[in-house]
Amino acid sequence: MSRLANRYDESDVRVRPGRRGSRPRTKERPRHEDAVIGTVVTVDRGRYTVRVEDHTVIAMRARELGRKAAVVGDDVALVGDLRGGPDRLARIVRIEPRRSVLRRTADDTDPVERVIVANADQLVVVTALADPEPRPRMIDRCLVAAYDAGLDPLLVLTKADRIDLDDPPALLAAYTALEVPMVVTSFTGEPVDGIQQIGAVEQVREYLSGRVSVLVGHSGVGKSTLVNALVPDADRATGHVNDVTGRGRHTSTSAIALELPPDEAGTRGWIVDTPGVRSFGLAHIDIDRIVTHFPDMAGGLEDCPRGCTHDDDAPECGLDAWVEGGHAGAAGRARLDSLRRLLHARGDTSHGAHNR
Numbered sequence: 117m118s119r120l121a122n123r124y125d126e127s128d129v130r131v132r133p134g135r136r137g138s139r140p141r142t143k144e145r146p147r148h149e150d151a152v153i154g155t156v157v158t159v160d161r162g163r164y165t166v167r168v169e170d171h172t173v174i175a176m177r178a179r180e181l182g183r184k185a186a187v188v189g190d191d192v193a194l195v196g197d198l199r200g201g202p203d204r205l206a207r208i209v210r211i212e213p214r215r216s217v218l219r220r221t222a223d224d225t226d227p228v229e230r231v232i233v234a235n236a237d238q239l240v241v242v243t244a245l246a247d248p249e250p251r252p253r254m255i256d257r258c259l260v261a262a263y264d265a266g267l268d269p270l271l272v273l274t275k276a277d278r279i280d281l282d283d284p285p286a287l288l289a290a291y292t293a294l295e296v297p298m299v300v301t302s303f304t305g306e307p308v309d310g311i312q313q314i315g316a317v318e319q320v321r322e323y324l325s326g327r328v329s330v331l332v333g334h335s336g337v338g339k340s341t342l343v344n345a346l347v348p349d350a351d352r353a354t355g356h357v358n359d360v361t362g363r364g365r366h367t368s369t370s371a372i373a374l375e376l377p378p379d380e381a382g383t384r385g386w387i388v389d390t391p392g393v394r395s396f397g398l399a400h401i402d403i404d405r406i407v408t409h410f411p412d413m414a415g416g417l418e419d420c421p422r423g424c425t426h427d428d429d430a431p432e433c434g435l436d437a438w439v440e441g442g443h444a445g446a447a448g449r450a451r452l453d454s455l456r457r458l459l460h461a462r463g464d465t466s467h468g469a470h471n472r
């Protein structure tokens with residue numbers, strides 16, 4: 117974070133050499149004083165759709181950005197034609213320091229782990245309770261990515277109407293031990309004005325209020341259904357963005373940020389949909405960063421040998437004795453198991469692991 121901030125500082129002070137070298141530097145320094153700040157809502161082949169107050173501007177990168185690229189969620193400084201529309205291009209002259217970064221994993225089509233969303237606060241993992249079957253390993257990988265990026269995780273479990281709630285899946289207990297907040301949704305009744313009514317959607321809305329939340333989930337879990345219930349004109353909004361760029365819908369696999377309607381207090385939030393993102397890059401993740409999300413285990417770490425992986429097969433790991441001694445409370449054993457599962461998710465780079 118601070119490293120990023122430093123990089124921005126350097127480029128901000130890089131002033132074009134004046135023709136008259138004696139010109140005081142301070143006069144030249146505040147370049148682009150007139151720049152306005154907007155938020156990138158989607159990116160399509162080098163064209164950035166940027167929300168500036170209540171309107172949308174299309175922009176491209178200014179040369180002075182060098183190799184830096186903005187991503188969805190970035191706050192950017194814009195100059196040029198800010199009126200919006202297909203033939204009116206603004207230029208992005210600066211990317212503001214990022215509060216958080218979420219990376220997607222490298223895959224067959226792209227060998228590089230890339231930042232997909234900047235400045236998010238929350239990662240919403242959408243999983244169906246049935247049809248398709250939940251994939252606990254995918255959920256675990258998402259949680260690790262959230263913890264590492266400093267985002268709060270939220271689990272939204274859809275299609276509760278498709279299972280017998282008297283016999284809930286073991287999955288629910290596993291995440292209860294982790295203390296991951298959870299909302300269970302289901303269809304309730306018939307659509308109203310073409311919008312499917314979803315039980316507990318208000319509860320989801322509360323978690324989203326005033327924050328930037330990234331939605332992830334496999335195909336068919338009900339992500340679009342949820343987005344449509346939360347942002348009634350989502351279809352129009354996504355269509356609109358592409359009208360502006362002059363490109364058809366469904367051509368872009370970029371993430372897209374949608375503003376939520378205001379809640380009763382007038383507070384808005386953003387959701388970022390991430391079509392085509394199947395998993396997150398975990399290769400760079402540090403074990404210690406995951407463990408810090410388990411403060412109840414902290415005391416046990418003191419008895420771990422240097423470089424302990426805290427794994428099941430790390431015989432010297434101090435966490436077992438810590439938990440057996442009751443220091444992590446009644447849920448200690450379950451939480452240690454969960455921690456180990458997450459550490460395992462991080463290490464599991466076997467082919468297709470994120471699909472299971």
Ligand SMILES: Nc1nc2c(ncn2[C@@H]2O[C@H](COP(=O)(O)OP(=O)(O)OP(=O)(O)O)[C@@H](O)[C@H]2O)c(=O)[nH]1
Nearest residue numbers: 274275276301302303334335336337338339340341
């Ligand atoms: N019974 C039931 N069906 C649901 C629920 N939520 C979504 N569905 C259905 O599940 C199917 C998939 O939902 P979508 O919202 O299209 O799923 P998605 O995750 O956006 O999938 P992609 O569009 O493939 O990415 C649709 O037929 C929905 O009507 C639910 O809570 N209960």
Ligand SMILES: [Zn+2]
Nearest residue numbers: 420424426433
């Ligand atoms: Zn250990």
